[in-house]
Amino acid sequence: MLLAILLAASIQPAQQVSMRCVSDGAGTPTAQTESLRGPQGLVAVLKVSSTDDHDKNTHLCEADYQLLITPADRGAAVPVDLLTTDADWDRTLSLTLSGFAQDGKRVFGFLTENGKYPSTFLFAYDTEDGQVRLIDLKRQFAHVLPPSCHPTFDVLGTTVAGAIVVALNSSNSCKVDGRWRIDPKGSSVRRLPQGASVQGLFEARIN
DSSP: OHHHHHHHHHOOOOEEEEEEOOOOSSSOOEEEOOOEEOTTSOEEEEEEEEEEOOOTTTOOEEEEEEEEEEOTTOOOOEEEEEEEEEEOTTOEEEEEEEEEOTTSSEEEEEEEEOSSSOEEEEEEEETTTOOEEEEEHHHHTTTTOOTTOOOEEEEEEEOTTOOEEEEEEOTTOOSOOEEEEEOTTSSOEEEOOTTOOOEEOOOOEEO
16 A cells, blocks of 8 residues: 555646547547646647548557647657557547656657457657657557456656666456556666655656
């Protein structure tokens, strides 16, 4: 119980939004989070749009995820393509904009889908070189998560070495709850030692 309280207290409020993957025939349905301002003045917004994939043999729904970055000088927003998926109709598409790293050099968030092929991706956008690292959490945690476990994730911050620290929470006590570190390349995960320090996310302000 104490661990759950400490984890909840250390998580900055994230911007979240969800929608169904559909096409209404009159346009492209979209949803986006509220904007967050980082330490250097950059403004981030997470957006998803959906449409029929126009394949008559499958009739699936395509979802396109973008991160919109507005520079500090308030110039035009720059769209950053994160992910495109094509799967079953009417699945839920969920966005979580977690926030900026303390130094403002990365933006973190989650792209989550349910349906026939559920998935959760963590993204880390580098504000300096414009590169995106997309991490498949279902695959990375496959060795520790039993099939019956359906956890949720939150970004807590980073380690001094640059690893991403996430909180894993499950409603059915899968014995994997707690803090986990994902190396900067997103290629391995392991429990964060008890007492290890974490640089929390920048206390982002809603723009």
